[in-house]
Structures are given as C-alpha cells and as structure tokens.
Amino acid sequence: MCKRKKGPQYQISPKQQTLTQVYDKATKFKIDDKRQTKITHLVAKMVCVDGQPLNLVENRGFKELIEHLEPRFTMPTRKTLSNVIVPAMYESTVKSVEVQLQDxxxxxxxxxxxxxxxxxxxxxxxxxxxxxxxxxxxxxxxxxxxxxxxxxxxxxxxxxxxxxxxxxxxxxxxxxxxxxxxxxxxxxxxxxxxxxxCLAHTLQLVLKEGFLNNKIINNLVSSSKKIVGHFKHSARATKVLKTCQITAGVVQHRLIHDEPTRWNTTLHMFKRLHEQKKAIVLACAELNIPELSNSLWTLMENVIPILEVFDSVTTHISSDHVTVAEVIPLTNLIENELQKPAPAGSGLQGLKNDLLSSIKIRFKDLENSQILTSATLLDPRFKAAPFKDEAKCEAAKKKTVGGSIRSTNS
Missing domain, CATH: 3.30.420 (Nucleotidyltransferase; domain 5)
Incomplete structure (x- = not known):
C-alpha cells in the first residue's frame, strides 16, 4: 500500500493593505479627530501631573517618540499647550472638584x-x-x-x-x-x-530648640560636615574612600551632607557616617586628615536612636492617610521615648531633657484642643486611652457629644 505524500506547506501571507488604508496611515489626524484630542489631552496631563516643562512638546526626542508611536498625530505647540489646552483642562477639573465638594x-x-x-x-x-x-x-x-x-x-x-x-x-x-x-x-x-x-512643623521647632541649638550636638554636626565636605569636594579623597570601603568590607555608599532647612538630613548624615566608620577611619589615616574623635563617634551612635524616633513619626504623619486623631498618641509616644534614661556616661541625658522640655512647652495644650481631643475620642483605635488627664478627657467627651467642633473655639 503506497502512502500519500504530503504536499508542500504554504504560509498564508497577510492580507495586502488597500490604498485607502495606506493613505489613512500617512494622513495626519484632523484637529477634531477623537484620537488627536485624546493624545493631546494625555500629553497635557503628563506635563501637569509629572511637573514637566511646557517646552517638552518642542523637544526633539519626545517628538520623535510620538511620531514613531503615532505618525498621524500633530504635536501641539508650546503656546497652544499653555494658552488653550492646559487652561481648558483646569476649568474642567475645577468643575469636577466643585461637584465632589458639594457632596x-x-x-x-x-x-x-x-x-x-x-x-x-x-x-x-x-x-x-x-x-x-x-x-x-x-x-x-x-x-x-x-x-x-x-x-x-x-x-x-x-x-x-x-x-x-x-x-x-x-x-x-x-x-x-x-x-x-x-x-x-x-x-x-x-x-x-x-x-x-502642623505636627511635623512643630516637631521641627522642637528639634531646633532642643537638639540643633545644643553645643555638644553642634560640635558633632560641624565636625561631621567637615568630614563629609572633604570627601565630597576632593576627587582623590573620593577614590581613596572607595578603596578603603572595599578593604573594610562596607557598602560603597556615598556620604550624605545635611541641609540646614531639613533636620532629618542631619540624621541621614549621621547614619551614613556610622555605616562607613571603618572606611572613613582608614581613609582619613591614608589622607592624613583629622577624623572624628572616639567620643564623637560614640555620641553619634547614641544620638541616632533619639533622632530616629522623630524621623519615624515625621515619616508616618507625612503619608496621606493620617488624621489629627494621631497627634496626641504620637506626641505621647515621643515623650515616653525621651523619658527613658540615656546610656550611662553618654552625656545625652541633658539633651533628652531639653527635647522633653520643648515637647511639653510646644504641646502643653493638646488635651484642651477640641479638634484634637474629639478626633482622638472618635477614632476607634484610640478612644480615651491616650489621655493623661482624666478630667480633661471627661470634658472633651461632653464637648464632643454635646456640641459642634465648628462652633467652639479651642
């Protein structure tokens, strides 16, 4: 019995485009075409949402990208974007927000x-x-x-x-x-x-009063900044530090310089220096430059946990789901941490006392504020638990149950 031979395998070629389809792909969208309008809206939205400059639509690379993705799209000019499209989006957004706020x-x-x-x-x-x-x-x-x-x-x-x-x-x-x-x-x-x-702003004032104005801490900060500055501004010192990082077996991170207007950058500077201590000691010896004394290294190590309490609270309250109901509990948390005795011989008890004193002055009226007390009482996570003064707690309960927050001045 003879077997039937299979015929050659043929691939079906894609259907050839019509002249109309080829023409359509090479023809620019009309100004009122819904696809032109949609892409224009998305470009304007990207500029607004991502904080891009208005001249993005004139940038060669961006125009080439859009041209490749959609050759039929006509990029709006910068003038059209700023004078027509963005203002129209703003008016549309305003109307949408007004409807939301009505509810x-x-x-x-x-x-x-x-x-x-x-x-x-x-x-x-x-x-x-x-x-x-x-x-x-x-x-x-x-x-x-x-x-x-x-x-x-x-x-x-x-x-x-x-x-x-x-x-x-x-x-x-x-x-x-x-x-x-x-x-x-x-x-x-x-x-x-x-x-x-604002809790975050008040905590910054507390740290300025009780921490950054402390002479011992000022010495630590200025000495740390000198070390960081030397490695930041010297190419040779940077290379030596990288070599010493490998020798000491530490992560090859760059040192961090603090910013005067942001207290937490001082913490970040301390933590990075502490992380790189072995490499810095080796590098300073090779470069023959002064490093931090043992007492300053110890002070830095003991200061970091104190600042981390403030940093964790600040980071937490910077999220978009936190309410004023957490002000009293978080302030109590900081107070409790500061009341813990400092390590023996660390010289930090005075610093802790200064911070605690500033906290008590800055936040002395928390349990008299109807805004804060009502929010805390009504929050099922806290209720009356965070209150220290029972009489003030009872008074807050009566005000919360019996009156409107808007009609009472705290």
Missing part, C-alpha cells in the same frame, strides 16, 4: 504661606474630606500668589476666607491645619475657623 458634608483644610526662590509669595490651600463610602480624599484647591504686599493678620484672614468662600466651603470647614508662623496663626485667629498647628 462633602464636612471639610478639613491645610494651608501654608511660603516664598519661592524668585521671592514670590504663595498661599496653598488643600481640602480633605470623607465620602459617604468612608473614603478619604485630598484636593489641592489653590497654589496662588499672595497679592498683598504686607503679610498682616488681617490680609491673611481675608484672603483665606475669600478663597474658601469661592469654593463654597465657608459652612463646611471644621478645622484648618497650619504651620506656626505668627502672622498665619494671628490671621486664623481673626477668622471664624478652628485651627491647629
């Missing part, structure tokens, strides 16, 4: 008044509210130039009030969180709104 029964606000590097004063206002489904939302309403020349309490009060009125929030605001600037505090005192200080 919010209560709104909390955070605000800050600051000066840019170009010496322009800006005021920011952010609204925070919970939906009926108990989902927490945050909406930045304004980041706009402060028009008044003088930052008087009256000008600040009028400006913030007018902004909240513009957004229809005058009757919905239950509290405003602000920094400790005297003019901003005084301005909100003149307004009808409850207000409380």
């Amino acid at each position: 919010a029964e209560f709104v909390a606000v955070t605000t800050d008044l600051w000066t840019s590097v170009a010496n322009t004063d800006f005021l920011s206002v952010t609204a925070h509210y919970v939906t009926k489904e108990f989902v927490l939302h945050h909406v930045c309403l304004e980041v706009i130039p402060f028009p008044e020349v003088s930052h008087t309490a009256e000008n600040i009060s009028k400006f913030i009030t007018s902004l909240l009125e513009k957004w229809g929030l005058l009757q919905k605001v239950v509290a405003i969180v602000r920094d400790n600037a005297r003019n901003l505090v005084a301005g909100l005192e003149l307004s009808p709104f409850q207000h409380t200080s």
